Amino acid sequence: MSEPRQSLHGEWSSRWIFIFAAAGSAVGLGNIWKFPYIVGENGGGAFVLMYLLFIIAIGVPLMMSEILIGRRGRRNPADSVRALSEESQRSKFWQITGWFGIISGIIVMFYYGVIAGWGLDYVFKAAVGTFDGASPAAISQLFDTMITEPFRVMFWNVVIIAASVFVIIGGVKKGLETALRFMFPAMLILLLIAVVYAVYSGAFMTGLNFLFSPDFSQLTAQGALIALGHAFFTLSLGQGAIMMYGAYLPKRVSIPRTILLIAGLDTFIALLAGLAIFPIVFAHGLPAASGPGLLFKTLPIAFGQMPYGSLFATLFFVMIVFAAFTSAIALIEPAVAWLIERFAVSRKRAALLVGGLITVGSLGSVLSFSHPQTFQIGGLSYFDFTDQLTANTFLPLGGLITAVFVGWMMRREAVRDELGMMANFWFQAWQFALRFIVPLAVIIVFINAIGLV
Ligand code: PHE
Numbered sequence: 001m002s003e004p005r006q007s008l009h010g011e012w013s014s015r016w017i018f019i020f021a022a023a024g025s026a027v028g029l030g031n032i033w034k035f036p037y038i039v040g041e042n043g044g045g046a047f048v049l050m051y052l053l054f055i056i057a058i059g060v061p062l063m064m065s066e067i068l069i070g071r072r073g074r075r076n077p078a079d080s081v082r083a084l085s086e087e088s089q090r091s092k093f094w095q096i097t098g099w100f101g102i103i104s105g106i107i108v109m110f111y112y113g114v115i116a117g118w119g120l121d122y123v124f125k126a127a128v129g130t131f132d133g134a135s136p137a138a139i140s141q142l143f144d145t146m147i148t149e150p151f152r153v154m155f156w157n158v159v160i161i162a163a164s165v166f167v168i169i170g171g172v173k174k175g176l177e178t179a180l181r182f183m184f185p186a187m188l189i190l191l192l193i194a195v196v197y198a199v200y201s202g203a204f205m206t207g208l209n210f211l212f213s214p215d216f217s218q219l220t221a222q223g224a225l226i227a228l229g230h231a232f233f234t235l236s237l238g239q240g241a242i243m244m245y246g247a248y249l250p251k252r253v254s255i256p257r258t259i260l261l262i263a264g265l266d267t268f269i270a271l272l273a274g275l276a277i278f279p280i281v282f283a284h285g286l287p288a289a290s291g292p293g294l295l296f297k298t299l300p301i302a303f304g305q306m307p308y309g310s311l312f313a314t315l316f317f318v319m320i321v322f323a324a325f326t327s328a329i330a331l332i333e334p335a336v337a338w339l340i341e342r343f344a345v346s347r348k349r350a351a352l353l354v355g356g357l358i359t360v361g362s363l364g365s366v367l368s369f370s371h372p373q374t375f376q377i378g379g380l381s382y383f384d385f386t387d388q389l390t391a392n393t394f395l396p397l398g399g400l401i402t403a404v405f406v407g408w409m410m411r412r413e414a415v416r417d418e419l420g421m422m423a424n425f426w427f428q429a430w431q432f433a434l435r436f437i438v439p440l441a442v443i444i445v446f447i448n449a450i451g452l453v
Helices: 015-026 029-041 045-073 077-087 092-127 136-147 150-169 172-201 204-212 221-234 241-246 255-283 291-305 309-343 347-370 382-409 412-419 424-450
Strands: none
Touching: 015 172, 015 241, 015 255, 015 309, 029 045, 029 092, 029 221, 029 255, 029 291, 029 309, 045 077, 045 204, 045 221, 045 241, 045 255, 045 382, 045 412, 045 424, 077 092, 077 241, 077 309, 077 382, 092 136, 092 150, 092 241, 092 291, 092 309, 092 347, 092 382, 136 150, 136 291, 150 309, 150 347, 172 204, 172 255, 172 291, 172 309, 204 255, 221 382, 221 424, 241 309, 255 291, 255 412, 291 309, 309 347, 347 382, 382 424, 412 424
């Protein structure tokens, strides 16, 4: 069967650029900022193990489905799914998964740029040597003070949003390609430097044990939900980003190999971040459950003590900002593509509109640190609320619907056509995962977390 649709926004010029872009979207604050802090809050090894299981059993099969939908649909997530449901003579209802994605992307951006903004602030703190020889208590204080300065944080947040919108206006491909070429090598090198420091000067074995020797008594239903949500979040699943990037993927590229590479890199970077952070946590007797400040309260201690520390620290935070930035682009692009395709507005207008909406929505996150009493929803800070609503609810729900759609609703020939040369065994294993494992796992974890059983 031939491929009739084409994307309005062109195609990636090579497989590698797609891999870079998808990996750029996957690797972000989720890996370096969020993963370590939720591991710290949920007891370490057992949580990590569960998260790895979710990546393999749920994340990888689902990522394949999302790329497949995007590449066949060649539109924004909602319209791609709609086109494919028409092709398989199914109800239009299924496009709801694309909707979840577009909306989640925007809600994630209500807080994502804020954390990237913290990172940007730290670039300058690092460059002027603020961390040099500073005590853990002083470094902790630095963070607690910064987050309660709304003007400062909002300023950096707007810089991040504006930069993302700027690249999106120019077309995602050009901007991303340049950014990503140097980001990954730099990220790996800097993380390795931090890990080497942790090996020599941190409580490395304690950190290693905390991350990798599971203590199953620490597992909770809520922890399972957080691990599940994070598997989606870190691979950019359930949000439409991967569908969107898949829409620009040339037909001849093999999907499965590409995905293993992306998921592998993403996981590797998260684990490296953990290995850099926890030895420092334990060496200085800091609480592992330090919450969203963990990264900012630990690594500066290490940088403050190593030779050329302010240089490395500066580069490190620059790299975090870049990682966040390439993810932010992926978070915004589905909504922009939707506006362009649906209402025939220009790319510029669409990007500015979405950027404006995000700027307004992110105010609540900024203020939830300085005015916690006012900016809260249902007992959670606005910041936590947007995070939990997306990572622990919308993304898994969107993912579940996608799995059911591709696993049960799409015509088999259409699916087979996209996966081309995949060996029969793996094809069947993949279908099994989509049909049974993903839906069951999501439902079981949800039910447990709500406390129904
Ligand atoms: N995967 C990104 C991270 O780990 C976040 C993200 C989610 C990006 C969804 C795009 C889409 O930081």
